[in-house]
Amino acid sequence: MPGIHTEDQFQQEVAAALVADAGWAARPPADVHKVHRLIADDLYAFLEDTQPKVVAELDKRAKASQLNWKTVLLEAVVADLDKRPGQVLELLRHGKKILNVPVRFCFFKPAHGFNAELLAAYDANRLTVVREAPVRKPDGTWGELDIALYVNGFPVADAEMKNSMTSSRVDEAIQQYLTDRDHHDTHLRNRAVVHFAFDTDDVFMATLLAANTRFLPFNRGSSPDGTGGKGNYDSDDGSHATSYMWRGIWQRDTFLDILHRFVHISHTDDAGKPLPEPKLIFPRFHQWDAVTKLERDALQNGPGQTYLVQHSAGSGKSNTIGWTAHRLAGLHDADDQRIFDKVVVITDRTILDSQLRAVVEQFERKSAKGKVVGADTSADLADALARPSVRIVVTTLQKFPFAKQLDVLQGLDSGAVAVLIDEAHSSQSGDSAKKMKETLTASSLEEAESEEGWDDDEDDEVTKAIAASAAARKRSERLSMFAFTATPKSKTRELFGTAYTDADGAVKYRPFHVYSMRQAIEEGFILDTLANYTTYDVYWRLATSDDELVEKSKAAAAAARFASLHPHVINQKVEIIVEHFREHVAHRIGGKAKAMIVTRSRLHAVRYKLALDDYIAKKGYTDLKALVAFSGKVTDPDAGLPDPYTETNMNGFPESQTAKRFGTGEYQVMVVAEKYQTGFDQPLLHTMYVDKPLKGVAAVQTLGRLNRMHPDKDETFVLDFVNDADDIKKAFDPYYTTSVSVATSPQVLSEIWERVEDYLVIDSDDVDAFAAVWFVPVKPADAHEKISETFKGAELRFAGLDGGDQEEFRRALLQFLRIYAFLAQVLPYGDTDAEKNFEYCKILARKLAAEGPGSYDPSDRLDLTHVNITRGGAGAIELDPGQSEEVSFSDGTGSLTPDEKLLLSEVVAEVNERFGKDLTDVHKVMGATIAEVVSEDPSIQEQAAADQSDEAFALGAFDSVYMDAILEVFEQNTDFGKELLNNTELRDVMRRWILPLARRKAAEKHLRPQLPIDD
DSSP: OTTTTSHHHHHHHHHHHHHHHSSOEEEOGGGSOTTTOOOHHHHHHHHHHHOHHHHHHHHHHHHHTTOOHHHHHHHHHHHHHTSSTTHHHHHHHHOEEETTEEEOSOOOOOSSOOOHHHHHHHHTOOEEEEEEEEEEOTTSOEEEEEEEEEETTEEEEEEEEOOGGGTOOHHHHHHHHHHSSOTTOHHHHHTOSEEEEEOSSOEEEESSOOTTOOOEEOOOBSOTTSOOOSSBOOOTTSOOTTTHIIIIITSHHHHHHHHHHTOEEEEEOTTSOEEEEEEEEOOOHHHHHHHHHHHHHHHHHOSSOEEEEEEOTTSOHHHHHHHHHHHHHTOBOTTSOBSOSEEEEEOSOTTHHHHHHHHHHHHHOSOOTTTEEEOOSHHHHHHHHHOTTOOEEEEOGGGGGGOOOHHHHHHHTTOOEEEEEETOOGGGSTHHHHHHHHHHSOOOHHHHHHHHTOOTTTSOHHHHHHHHHHHHHSOOTTEEEEEEESSOOHHHHHHHSEEEEOTTSOEEEEOSEEEOHHHHHHTTSSOOTTSSEEEEEEEEEEEOOOOOEEEHHHHHHHHHHHHHHOHHHHHHHHHHHHHHIIIIITTHHHHTOEEEEEESSHHHHHHHHHHHHHHHHHHTOSSOOEEEEOSSEEOOTTTOOSSOEEHHHHHTSOGGGHHHHHTSTTOOEEEESSTTSSSOOOTTEEEEEEESOOOHHHHHHHHGGGOOOBTTBOOOEEEESSOOHHHHHHHHHHHHSOEEEEOOOTHHHHHHHHHHHTTTOOOHHHHHHHHHHHSOSSOOTTHHHHHHHHHHHHHHHHHTSOHHHHHHHHHHHHHHHHHHHHHHHHSSSOOHHHHHHHHHHHHHHHHTOOOOGGGOOOGGGOEEEEEEEEEEEEEOOOOOOSOEEEESSOOSOOOOOOOOEEEHHHHHHHHHHHHOTTOOGGGBOSSTTHHHHHHHOHHHHHHHHSSOOHHHHHTTTHHHHHHHHHHHHHHHOHHHHHHHHHOHHHHHHHHHHHHHHHHHHHHHHHHSOOOOTTO
16 A cells, blocks of 8 residues: 555554544644644633633633633733743643632542542543644744644643654654754743654653753663663564554553653752753653552552562662652552551652652642651651651661650551662661561551460460561561662562562562663663773782791782782882873863772772872872772871871861862862762763772672763773673673572571581570560660670580681571571561570670681781783673573572681792782892892891881982892893883882882891801
């Protein structure tokens, strides 16, 4: 059939489908007034159908002034619409007084309390579709919009449509909006709230048109299971991939609901700063899809459910949480009863309560000051939970343990609570979650007894208290958890995810809703931080003559730490970083690019900052300045300074200003240790230099600091000194699309407890005696003494174990604590024996805690003899798009082999075998070459024996002897010697590095002179 594949035919089919199946009526473009752009006849007819008394009163008052009510109405409405973009929402939602008569311009479906009159008014809304609606072109001539949508005569949306079968794509529709439409046209600027550009495969949208407007994807994703990327998956019935627009989004009820309870006007940005002009927020598809599905499921299944929403960075999670909170707060069942008495939002974003309040006020046109409350203290939280008028509370998880007042629990009565957790991780398990549940649910002792089947006549108060404690860990039937995170751990999926049974009968957990990292990257909402990834290989060797017997793992870790902290290693890395930044990074993002150096400890951060400042100063660079960020105080054992280092004294201003100052043009590089590796949003951050092992979620979150968008930023870069590409790929793969978790078997808890019992450290009589005091509501005056007594026997029995068994017992004990804290929330029953053991073992574990791994420090017995830092692989790290599978806990039967004992020299030999690959004498920086030659000189030995600083030592004969040593190296190795003689910078670096060791070796030789052989 001629024309069946054309753009015009596509438009006709969509318009016809809206009329036939989606509840719209069609009108010709002539019915749209070319000046005010309204369909006045629809507006008048709607008012006459739904508000005849209002119309009669308008007519009466207008005639009193010899006016026509329609003219008065139309002029007032047009004047209002011309005030600002988005004003159409105000009129449709809240109406307007005309001649001091309240007039409604739309009736939205109420959340509850339907009656015949309201239903009739809602059904009377006139939704109209117009093909080829009038619009001005930049040259002032008239053009046509492919489709325009009207509600009761008010234009609310429009679309430019293309047909891919004629090689006409969505990009052309976008370009048509940007170049072939007058952005100040009345319809486009001050009427419609959203503009769609789409073809048969893709949909994009924008709310405000300008020359640089970015149309955002409004696609479902290329796979329905969340593993896909950009685009749309095919429809089941063979229709166009974008048919969800006219079959779903533009369906009458859905589109009215979006206008009513989704679209809003934002006056601040994500950081709470005022915007130059208000911004219309229209939900992206995944936001609308997640919110409506969460609401639907909560209505269908009621309280007591858990939901995991895995939405990538760049997904607009704050708005998604805000929309969800507002809708859950007003959710009613068929009997007009609230589903949730309170909605509690747990977040670290301090401005979220004000953002939520602003959204609620727009939707309801009522002050939300008493409905949306930010709880800054435990007292605030207690008050907010107790007040019936409060609908939404914004707080943090840490405040829950301090809000257990009886009046709060009594005030909640039997009301259900929806808890929305922002950036949920496994930290929401364990005792903190137990305290939260105790606060938010009025779980009385009687309720716990009923659930567990306890009989008042048969069990004492202690037993019932233990049962109540165990029950508090369980999932409450009155508590629904809505967890939002981009990077759910396996335990998070099992705790909050949706359970299902696979084809083999295994129970697994998956997210309730997914907007994947892959889709966010492909749609351009975040940058791919793995697209430019370069690794460096750092090789080194140590020397020692010490034959002390040491624990292998602790000594190896200490040796690696010694090497990573060595001034020569850090200096070499600093040189690579600074020169790389100046050559490859500084000019990016319009010359505003910034970099972060991620270090493995606070001491590393301190030494990096000092080395950076020193190198920059010696090179005379004036275009580069560094900051440092770490918590607390750091004392450098090699610095010789009396005062510790702090972030404040190293930067020269309070640490509260660090993030803000880093955003200015004064600083380009920030060295961090733990701080700013999560939750830090700086779009100018372009490059990351990684000198820290990164695993799992930590890798994704740390590198994720780079993915924020900026208009002038189209790439990121990572230079990694520690991790290889396979490690990073392994860390990212579970979060690139989505993963499932295998359900943890309850038997794991029994198995690990048996291993604890095998060491005969814990006695059940001691546990019972502990429980008799610990769990009673009113404790005796000598409670502390009685509880302490119950641990003495266990401590003595533990002391009788050999070192290896002690370590194995500690590990088994900690594993039991972790597994129980998790499983107690997942299992459908409460285990009172396990609860007693758990509380007892928590204290016992603290009493038997071992010294940390950093307590062993052999640095004074180690020398760094070789270093070589070379570039490794470079390029993109490709991630797997498929779904992966993880487990939360092992079966608890793995080997806990005690640490092997070796001589320190043997440990060093093994460490060298691992880290000293391909090193030759060319890379030898201390020992028999330069440092040894310098230390042999008698004058150097005399100077070194004196009690003086490195600076004073350097003022003597060192430089002359150093040059002689270089000449000797030149004789032994022509290439390396020539490089030292010809490269002043390398020679200076070498000088700074070997000076302290040469001084130490010379001092030792002065005290123990070597006798000539012939003597």
